[in-house]
Amino acid sequence: EVQLVQSGTEVKKPGESLKISCQASGFTFTTHWIGWVRQLPGRGLEWMGMVYPADSDTRYSQAFEGQVTMSADESTTTAYLQWTSLKVSDTAKYFCVLSVRQQLSDWGQGTLVTVS
Amino acid sequence: EIVLTQSPTTLSLSPGERATLSCRASQSVFNYLAWYQQRPGQAPRLLIYDASIRASGTPARFSGSGSETDFTLTISSVEPEDFAVYYCLQRNSWPLYTFGQGTKLEIK
Numbered sequence: 001e002v003q004l005v006q007s008g009t010e011v012k013k014p015g016e017s018l019k020i021s022c023q024a025s026g027f028t029f030t031t032h033w034i035g036w037v038r039q040l041p042g043r044g045l046e047w048m049g050m051v052y053p054a055d056s057d058t059r060y061s062q063a064f065e066g067q068v069t070m071s072a073d074e075s076t077t078t079a080y081l082q083w084t085s086l087k088v089s090d091t092a093k094y095f096c097v098l099s100v101r102q103q104l105s106d107w108g109q110g111t112l113v114t115v116s
Numbered sequence: 117e118i119v120l121t122q123s124p125t126t127l128s129l130s131p132g133e134r135a136t137l138s139c140r141a142s143q144s145v146f147n148y149l150a151w152y153q154q155r156p157g158q159a160p161r162l163l164i165y166d167a168s169i170r171a172s173g174t175p176a177r178f179s180g181s182g183s184e185t186d187f188t189l190t191i192s193s194v195e196p197e198d199f200a201v202y203y204c205l206q207r208n209s210w211p212l213y214t215f216g217q218g219t220k221l222e223i224k
Contacts, residue, residue, distance in 0.1 A: 035213075037160075045152075045160065045203055047213040059211035062117075095159055102207045103150065105171070107159035 002026040004096050004108035011114045012086050019082035020111045022096030029077040030054040033099040036070060036081050039110075040092045050099060051079060086115045118142055118209050120216035122202075128224040135191040137219045139204035144184045148208040151180055151189045154218075155200045163202075164189065191221075199223050 007021040022034065035050035049060035053072035060070070072079045079096055096108040119142040129135055139149065147167040152160040162171045164180035167187060177192045191198055204216040 033211075044218045045154075045205075045215040047215065050211060061212060102148075102210050103162065103165050104205065104207075104213070105162055105165075107161070110159055 002098060002106040004098060004106060006094075006096060006108040006111045009112045009114075011116070014088055014115055015085050016115075017082070017084050018086055018113065019080050020094060020113065022079040022081075022108050024077045024079065024098070027098065027100075029072075030074055034070075034072060034079040035097045035099055035104060036068075036079075037095045037097055038064075038092045039095065045095075048081075048094075053077075053079070086113075088115050091115050117212065118145060118206055118214050120204050120206055120214055122204060122216035122219045124219060125217075126220045126222060128222050129194055130224045131196055132193050133224075135189075135194050135198070135221060137189040137202055137221075139182075139187040139189070139216050141185045141187075141206060145206040145208035147183050148206055149180075149182070149187050150205045150207070151178075152203045152205060153198075153200050154203065155197075160203065194221070196223075 003025045005023045030053045033050045033052050036048040038046045048064045051058045051070040051072045058070050069082045093110045093112050095110045097104045098106040121140045123138045149167050151164040154160040163174045168180045179190045181188050201218045201220045203218050
């Protein structure tokens with residue numbers, strides 16, 4: 001069974017750094033893209049980008065290029081999303097998602113990030 | 117960038133009624149369109165992929181149709197657990213996916 005288990009709620013101040021995680025199991029981690037999706041409070045879903053664990057190739061949506069960094073650790077089958085300097089506007093729920101044959105098939109439970 | 121426009125924004129129905137949700141693409145996405153359901157406080161769940169194929173576990177009352185730029189998600193008889201927000205997603209411009217803005221299905 002595919003499982004994506006995300007790290008817990010974060011409350012941070014503007015300018016702080018943050019790295020949230022998505023621990024994967026139930027599939028071959030290195031040969032599937034892991035994506036990230038943002039959901040602003042009360043709003044819709046936005047595609048941020050994805051990482052390919054086998055070679056750490058990353059593809060970012062233009063809106064998020066340079067704003068976040070996606071990475072993955074094969075040894076712990078964990079994907080990461082990180083910020084070096086958070087803004088109030090980064091307040092959102094962030095989901096990791098598994099891409100299988102380009103279908104976004106399985107989702108993590110989401111990590112709520114509040115910057116205030 | 118491919119833009120997906122969903123309509124209506126909100127759909128108010130009673131249980132047992134038929135629901136018809138629309139997703140229009142700004143250019144052809146062939147059949148590379150999926151539908152997701154998101155209940156409050158939950159992660160999205162894949163319902164339909166490649167326009168008309170039900171994902172594992174999707175009830176038969178959900179069906180998808182369409183191609184190129186116009187797509188429809190139909191719920192033949194809405195159940196209480198179906199009241200949620202529905203999103204369409206295109207993968208034609210992989211690795212740049214785009215979502216529609218969502219349709220909220222609410223109880224009338």
